[in-house]
Amino acid sequence: MSKIQEVASAVEMGKSKIVGGLTQEALNEGASAVDVLNAMIDAMGVVGEKFKNNEIFVPEMLVAARAMKKGVEVLKPHLASGEAGKAGKVIIGTVAGDLHDIGKNLVAMMIESAGFEVIDLGVDVPTEKFLEALKANPDVKIVALSALLTTTMPAMKATVEALNALENRGAIKVMVGGAPITQAFADEIGADAYTADAASAAQKAKELAA
Amino acid sequence: MIIIGEKINGSIPVVAEAIANRDAEFIKNRAIMQAEANASFIDCCASVPEEQEVETLHWMIDCIQEVTDLPISVDSPSPAVLAEAYKFCKRPGLFNSVSGEGNKLDTIFPIMAQPGNEKWEVIALLSDDTGIPKSAADRLRVFEKIMAKAKEYGIAPSRIHVDPLVEMLCTSENGIETNIEVIKTVRAQYPDIHITAAVSNISFNLPVRKLINLGFLVLAMNAGLDSAIMDPVNRDMLGMVYSTEALLGLDDYCMEYIGAYRDGLIGPKK
Numbered sequence: 001m002s003k004i005q006e007v008a009s010a011v012e013m014g015k016s017k018i019v020g021g022l023t024q025e026a027l028n029e030g031a032s033a034v035d036v037l038n039a040m041i042d043a044m045g046v047v048g049e050k051f052k053n054n055e056i057f058v059p060e061m062l063v064a065a066r067a068m069k070k071g072v073e074v075l076k077p078h079l080a081s082g083e084a085g086k087a088g089k090v091i092i093g094t095v096a097g098d099l100h101d102i103g104k105n106l107v108a109m110m111i112e113s114a115g116f117e118v119i120d121l122g123v124d125v126p127t128e129k130f131l132e133a134l135k136a137n138p139d140v141k142i143v144a145l146s147a148l149l150t151t152t153m154p155a156m157k158a159t160v161e162a163l164n165a166l167e168n169r170g171a172i173k174v175m176v177g178g179a180p181i182t183q184a185f186a187d188e189i190g191a192d193a194y195t196a197d198a199a200s201a202a203q204k205a206k207e208l209a210a
Numbered sequence: 211m212i213i214i215g216e217k218i219n220g221s222i223p224v225v226a227e228a229i230a231n232r233d234a235e236f237i238k239n240r241a242i243m244q245a246e247a248n249a250s251f252i253d254c255c256a257s258v259p260e261e262q263e264v265e266t267l268h269w270m271i272d273c274i275q276e277v278t279d280l281p282i283s284v285d286s287p288s289p290a291v292l293a294e295a296y297k298f299c300k301r302p303g304l305f306n307s308v309s310g311e312g313n314k315l316d317t318i319f320p321i322m323a324q325p326g327n328e329k330w331e332v333i334a335l336l337s338d339d340t341g342i343p344k345s346a347a348d349r350l351r352v353f354e355k356i357m358a359k360a361k362e363y364g365i366a367p368s369r370i371h372v373d374p375l376v377e378m379l380c381t382s383e384n385g386i387e388t389n390i391e392v393i394k395t396v397r398a399q400y401p402d403i404h405i406t407a408a409v410s411n412i413s414f415n416l417p418v419r420k421l422i423n424l425g426f427l428v429l430a431m432n433a434g435l436d437s438a439i440m441d442p443v444n445r446d447m448l449g450m451v452y453s454t455e456a457l458l459g460l461d462d463y464c465m466e467y468i469g470a471y472r473d474g475l476i477g478p479k480k
Contacts, residue, residue: 014465059463 003029004036007071008043014063016070023074033078037115040068044113048199058106061198065109085117088141088209091133093121094178095155100148103178103198107144110202116142116209127159134163134172141209144175144201145191153180157189164190173208177201211451212251212371212404212437214283214304215244218270220257229256229266237273245278247442247475251304252278255285263288267295275300283333289317296321302329306439307373310338310352319363333371333406336392342375346391349374353396371404371437372396378414379422386412386426390433397434406437409447424450431458449476 001009003026010019026036047064050056072084090111094104101123112118119137121129134140143163147156156176163174173192176185186194193208195201217240220226228236241252252274256266263286271282283304284295289312292305305322308314322330334356336342336349343349353372360370374392379385393405412426413419424446427438431454442448452467461467470476 057464057468059465059468063463063465 004031004039007036008039011040011043011064011068011071012047014060014067016063016067019067019071020074023071027074027078033075034083037072037075037079037084040071041113041115044068044110045203048110048114048202051199052197062106062109065113068113082117085112085115087115087206088117089119089137089139090116090142090144090205091119091121091130091137091140092144092146093125093130094123094146094148095152095159096124096126097155098147098149098152099123100146100178103148104146106198107146107177107201110198111144111205114202114206116205127155127162130159131162131166134166138168140172142173142175142205144177144205147176147178147181150180153185156181160189160191175201175204175208211431211455212406213249213442213448213451214251214253214306214406214437214439215247215249215442216253216408216410216439217244217441217443218253218274219255219285220266221255226257229258229270232269234269234273237270238277241274241278241280243443245280247448248470248473249280249442250437251283252280253283253285253306253439255306260288260291263291264294267291268298271295271298289314293317293321296330302327303331304371305330305332307333307335308356309335310355312339315356315359319359319365322365322369323363331369331371331404332365333373335373336375342377344388346388346395349388349392350395353392357400367400367403371406373406373408373439376407376409376411376426378416379412379426380415386429389430393430393433393435404437405435406439407435408439410440420444420446423447427451428454431455445476445479452476 003022007019007022007026010022023036027033044064047061051061076084092104092108094100108118108120119133121133130143145156145159147153160174163169175193176191177195181194183194193204195204218225218237220229244252254267254270254274256263256270258266267284274282281301281303282299283306284292285306286292296305305318308318318332321327322332336352338352343352374389376389396403396405407430409427410423413422416422427450440447452470455461456464456467474480
């Protein structure tokens with residue numbers, strides 16, 4: 001097995017203690033940082049696929065993402081700036097009035113592992129804050145909104161409507177998710193995509209940003 | 211959780227028969243089963259008349275060491291037997307057991323203090339010449355006596371598995387209150403010490419013993435139990451060990467729990 005493959009398999013297995021060391025060894029052996037990064041992203045793709053197929057559990061996906069983070073830390077000084085998030089920028093947050101963050105964090109982690117730079121606005125994020133973040137980062141490709149309560153679905157609707165009213169709406173994609181959210185609701189409020197879980201969200205984000 | 215596998219004990223009739231017939235395959239098989247079920251130690255108890263005990267343990271220990279590298283818990287009520295039989299072990303194990311009774315401490319602790327034996331551990335029962343003290347306070351007095359001796363011989367608390375002595379629930383007046391009080395007090399005084407228990411003792415003479423054993427395990431682990439003399443091949447017991455460790459926050463990301471499931475050790479048999 002090549003060093004790069006070893007890194008990928010350690011990420012897949014969530015071996016965060018050894019990923020950093022293996023990454024360094026791969027670099028020492030002359031592997032390019034970009035190749036190592038791509039191998040990690042692919043490994044996380046495999047992890048996401050397994051999760052979607054009910055082959056692994058949520059914590060196994062979490063430890064894989066944590067392991068990748070350790071590898072990326074080693075790669076960072078060797079990557080051209082922006083390379084680690086070269087798939088694009090994503091703004092993510094849980095909508096106003098909603099304090100749930102576990103699902104949102106999971107999605108953020110998987111999207112980051114898919115090669116994006118993630119700007120996480122946290123929970124209970126009012127519409128204005130999304131708009132401000134978008135203004136401050138005109139190169140954002142995706143805005144991802146989470147709502148975990150039926151009572152905060154209207155807040156999601158309001159935020160999506162505000163985004164849809166933007167002049168440069170065509171430059172961004174809006175993704176929504178959360179337990180009560182459905183494809184029908186996403187269509188109704190004018191979002192570009194709905195996904196049911198973190199792995200699908202990362203995959204969808206890649207498609208939308210391509 | 212430290213699991214001391216209890217399946218090789220001459221007080222179990224089928225094991226006694228295998229020992230009498232010198233059925234090595236039977237003993238080896240039980241050692242393998244327990245090793246595969248993630249036991250930390252393989253307990254080895256002959257349960258034969260004392261004059262045959264050393265020789266019998268020698269044969270049993272050889273059987274076990276032929277099939278697994280796990281350390282052995284050398285189990286005998288006689289300190290003289292323990293002092294002989296531990297020499298048959300290829301690697302440091304566990305003396306099972308000492309107590310405040312007779313000359314047990316003064317026989318075993320000096321052996322543990324000898325150069326080369328620094329990795330040997332010991333189970334210390336909280337009984338003394340008066341038998342099993344009824345109250346938690348009296349058991350804790352035995353504990354203090356044992357720890358004073360340990361200090362004298364330079365035995366670190368991390369080498370001691372304190373057994374608060376589990377008695378049958380069906381005749382207890384206060385459930386497991388005494389055990390819980392002892393476990394909590396010992397744990398508070400010595401964060402590094404091990405606290406163990408022969409779990410299945412709790413359910414003697416009750417129907418559906420499994421339910422009592424499982425409940426006891428959870429409550430005792432919650433109080434500070436981190437070691438147990440039990441059957442690791444029992445999937446319900448082992449499953450409860452892993453789930454309770456996760457619930458107590460001792461299992462990062464539930465990875466041990468998930469790993470045990472993946473390895474087919476817990477949950478429905480595939």
